[in-house]
Amino acid sequence: MTVTIVGSQFGDEGKGGAVDLYGEAADIVVRYQGGDNAGHTVVHEGEEYKLSLLPSGVVRGKECIIGNGCVVNPETLFDELDTLRERGLDPSVRVAERAHVIFPYHRVIDGIEEDDKDEKGDLTVGTTGRGIGPTYEDKAGRRGIRVGELLDSELLRSRLEYVVPQKRALVEDVFGVEAGSEFDVDRLFETYRDYGERLAEEGMTVDCGTYLQRRIDDGDEVMFEGAQGTLIDIDHGTYPYVTSSNPTAGAASVGSGLGPTVVGRGDVIGVVKAYLTRVGTGPLPTELGGVEGQTPGYGDGTADEEEEELATYIRDEGGEYGTVTGRPRRVGWLDMPILRHAARASGFTGIVVGHIDVLAGLDEVRVGHSYEVDGEEVTTVPPITEAWSRCTVNYRRFDGWSDVDWSAVARDGYEAIPENARTYLEYVQEELDTPIYAVGVGPGREDTVVLEDPFDGSTE
Ligand code: GDP
Ligand code: IMO
Ligand code: MG
Numbered sequence: 001m002t003v004t005i006v007g008s009q010f011g012d013e014g015k016g017g018a019v020d021l022y023g024e025a026a027d028i029v030v031r032y033q034g035g036d037n038a039g040h041t042v043v044h045e046g047e048e049y050k051l052s053l054l055p056s057g058v059v060r061g062k063e064c065i066i067g068n069g070c071v072v073n074p075e076t077l078f079d080e081l082d083t084l085r086e087r088g089l090d091p092s093v094r095v096a097e098r099a100h101v102i103f104p105y106h107r108v109i110d111g112i113e114e115d116d117k118d119e120k121g122d123l124t125v126g127t128t129g130r131g132i133g134p135t136y137e138d139k140a141g142r143r144g145i146r147v148g149e150l151l152d153s154e155l156l157r158s159r160l161e162y163v164v165p166q167k168r169a170l171v172e173d174v175f176g177v178e179a180g181s182e183f184d185v186d187r188l189f190e191t192y193r194d195y196g197e198r199l200a201e202e203g204m205t206v207d208c209g210t211y212l213q214r215r216i217d218d219g220d221e222v223m224f225e226g227a228q229g230t231l232i233d234i235d236h237g238t239y240p241y242v243t244s245s246n247p248t249a250g251a252a253s254v255g256s257g258l259g260p261t262v263v264g265r266g267d268v269i270g271v272v273k274a275y276l277t278r279v280g281t282g283p284l285p286t287e288l289g290g291v292e293g294q295t296p297g298y299g300d301g302t303a304d305e306e307e308e309e310l311a312t313y314i315r316d317e318g319g320e321y322g323t324v325t326g327r328p329r330r331v332g333w334l335d336m337p338i339l340r341h342a343a344r345a346s347g348f349t350g351i352v353v354g355h356i357d358v359l360a361g362l363d364e365v366r367v368g369h370s371y372e373v374d375g376e377e378v379t380t381v382p383p384i385t386e387a388w389s390r391c392t393v394n395y396r397r398f399d400g401w402s403d404v405d406w407s408a409v410a411r412d413g414y415e416a417i418p419e420n421a422r423t424y425l426e427y428v429q430e431e432l433d434t435p436i437y438a439v440g441v442g443p444g445r446e447d448t449v450v451l452e453d454p455f456d457g458s459t460e
Contacts (some may be wrong), residue, residue, distance in 0.1 A: 209257015
């Protein structure tokens with residue numbers, strides 16, 4: 001059986017925590033898209049692990065695979081593995097031979113394109129600078145280099161000799177930037193051949209789909225760990241302010257080599273943060289306050305003081321600063337059109353709602369129930385981002401809940417959650433017509449009220 005964990009908003013919903021929570025019963029944890037742009041946090045017994053490329057299953061000592069739908073920076077791969085080993089873990093990680101490789105020139109081009117967009121208009125995405133977009137571009141352009149090809153030095157050299165001069169010309173002739181050592185074929189060849197040798201020596205590559213199917217046939221449990229979130233999905237997100245892959249559940253099939261019927265037989269769990277955060281640019285209709293350089297039009301002196309205070313309160317209470325980049329995250333109220341869109345696009349069978357502890361202490365909690373776009377009420381996300389950026393929000397207001405001993409709540413179960421918070425949770429569950437599987441009341445594995453375990457049915 002499989003269980004798929006998907007971000008239902010803009011990323012950073014707590015997917016790492018959800019994978020860790022339900023991971024015990026999994027035999028294998030698989031990432032199916034994205035690369036080291038992710039930042040997944042797992043907190044257990046006071047230890048915090050931040051993973052950007054490795055599946056969060058490593059913390060529980062699970063066998064992990066980076067699937068063919070991912071883009072892989074070998075430097076990050078080995079750095080993260082070495083760091084975890086230094087911390088006493090014994091990670092078992094393999095990489096799909098069909099996954100694409102991020103080269104240093106991809107990262108340089110990522111930065112150059114962002115600078116260019118910044119100079120020429122409002123198309124800057126605020127990427128993580130990890131070369132994600134340029135690597136997926138090369139994959140779609142059929143000039144990318146795959147992990148399995150690093151192990152064949154002759155093939156690697158011929159691929160680099162084809163592609164690197166194109167990249168050099170792009171940087172120098174189109175963008176007018178001098179190309180550095182990141183565009184030196186000999187240097188790239190030596191470094192990446194060495195990575196290939198290490199991958200081979202450590203037996204770290206795998207034919208992902210064939211291997212996973214065999215394990216499923218043997219009765220093993222597979223967990224898919226989505227990165228990013230539905231609203232930054234390249235198809236279903238707020239294009240062009242998106243990442244370059246599909247975090248939605250369909251990609252668990254394409255990005256691993258298992259059929260959609262296999263993935264669809266298991267649960268698909270949407271991870272929901274009880275409010276919104278966004279890192280990077282693009283619209284955010286329920287945004288509170290704003291963040292210089294990310295919130296469109298922010299900084300003209302017209303900000304609402306009360307909203308600014310609320311945003312700062314939530315940001316600080318929730319520690320809403322990027323795991324990878326350290327950037328302050330933009331903050332907003334929960335947005336139901338976003339969740340309806342996410343639940344449909346991935347076919348959620350359950351949701352995990354976290355961070356209700358962060359909102360404790362507020363007098364009132366608001367939720368964007370629907371939008372008004374061009375005089376019409378809309379209950380899901382408009383396909384054209386420009387229309388979405390113009391919408392006004394119809395809010396539902398909920399009485400706030402006070403701060404309580406959340407560890408005691410996690411111990412005592414659902415009924416111990418403050419009543420007003422339960423009203424809020426039940427509204428979300430009813431609107432989505434999707435059951436709540438767990439409620440997060442703090443960052444640790446223990447800080448969770450578990451109602452359903454997708455691997456073995458009800459626990460309460
Ligand atoms: P991911 O990218 O979806 O894995 O999420 P991140 O790790 O980037 O961000 C989620 C942050 O919230 C992490 O620091 C988690 O430890 C923390 N977290 C997760 N669930 C909860 C929760 O229910 N309450 C609180 N206070 N923090 C949480
Ligand atoms: P996790 O897995 C939040 C955002 C970036 C930027 C846009 C494109 O931790 O939820 P990219 O470098 O991917 O080309 O950037 O996507 N972004 C994320 N935001 N969480 C993430 O991952 C993200 N990964 C990318 O901020 O706006
Ligand atoms: Mg994150």
